[in-house]
């Protein structure tokens with residue numbers, strides 16, 4: 001802990017995994033003998049670089065860019081890029097660390113990485129975004145490649161940004177290496193269904209959890225936090241499965257629509273106008289808007305899907321959800337529940353789907369995009385969606401099985417950590433000491 005002081009998010013992520021690995025170390029002493037834990041918490045490399053760009057008034061700005069290449073045991077480094085003012089080394093490391101095990105769970109050949117910059121895209125013009133992306137890639141290109149490291153989108157990085165990043169990469173490298181980035185526009189190297197994949201995948205995962213507990217989405221009340229890429233498509237698929245989504249949010253506040261959220265309106269506000277969620281009440285007068293984010297967890301629901309950001313559900317919010325009768329909580333965002341909240345859910349009979357399993361549909365579909373790029377063909381939407389559905393079923397089955405095998409039946413946190421970890425640890429041992 002001393003070694004990683006000031007890296008709170010990273011320590012939190014490591015602690016959560018290590019606690020669940022205790023039964024593995026009891027059964028697999030070779031991991032201790034070969035010091036696997038020390039090897040797995042140290043990234044292969046952390047790259048940090050200056051990004052200098054000019055705004056529309058010709059003022060020069062400087063941001064810090066990062067790429068944490070954590071592990072390529074299972075395949076090329078793979079993980080998103082986040083552009084957000086809160087980005088720092090600790091957040092990059094926690095995300096890259098979690099990505100190793102998430103990517104391992106998909107069953108596809110991808111290692112773990114994450115990157116980004118402390119750049120705030122809010123209020124920036126399209127030209128400013130483009131110049132920032134070009135400046136960012138002018139440094140990042142030296143460290144990535146289709147068989148080396150394949151970045152993608154995350155918070156603040158969508159298909160537009162990936163397009164600008166890829167354009168700059170191509171100009172510098174003088175080659176069409178479509179597999180170097182995922183999340184590209186369909187028709188320009190991107191896969192159909194990638195945009196929907198994390199949200200849809202989350203709902204497919206919850207469907208498995210519900211089925212095992214003899215329940216379904218039909219007529220369930222759902223609360224989703226966030227209103228970005230993951231949240232929108234989680235709401236869409238949950239609604240498609242017969243649930244009623246009554247609330248969603250952005251970083252300013254949340255809306256509650258007792259008749260069920262109108263997704264067309266949300267898409268218009270967020271995807272077309274890039275506006276605030278508060279404007280929803282202009283379209284739907286019966287809905288209510290409340291300032292502040294955490295209040296969303298006071299809304300009674302059967303299923304809660306946190307899809308915004310890290311640490312958005314603390315112990316208190318968890319206890320409120322439980323008191324209001326929540327049956328399932330599944331994480332669309334990365335680490336949205338803190339450790340206290342997770343323990344509250346697990347100790348009070350709430351079915352809990354951890355991020356590294358429940359939101360792995362996005363990166364799995366990114367790996368399908370890489371496969372399409374390598375074979376130079378495109379698959380139809382339904383074909384990708386079907387593969388995504390199968391992958392989510394398989395992830396759920398692996399987590400459930402690992403939890404049972406190690407004496408924690410029903411605990412998907414332990415199951416996901418163990419199933420993801422064992423594959424990476426075994427690969428590490430097979431490659432020898434380095």
Ligand code: NDP
Nearest residue numbers: 155156198226227228229230250251293308309333334362
């Ligand atoms: P987006 O940038 O598209 O959306 C993020 C959303 O969360 C926005 O609506 C944002 O509001 C909102 N938000 C941010 N902070 C808060 C807060 N404190 N409380 C409430 N809402 C907040 O990002 P994504 O949807 O892509 O990502 C969301 C999460 O899912 C992240 O944790 C990401 O790492 C994770 N994830 C994403 C994947 C993907 O495929 N996109 C894959 C796997 C995980 P505002 O508009 O105000 O900023």
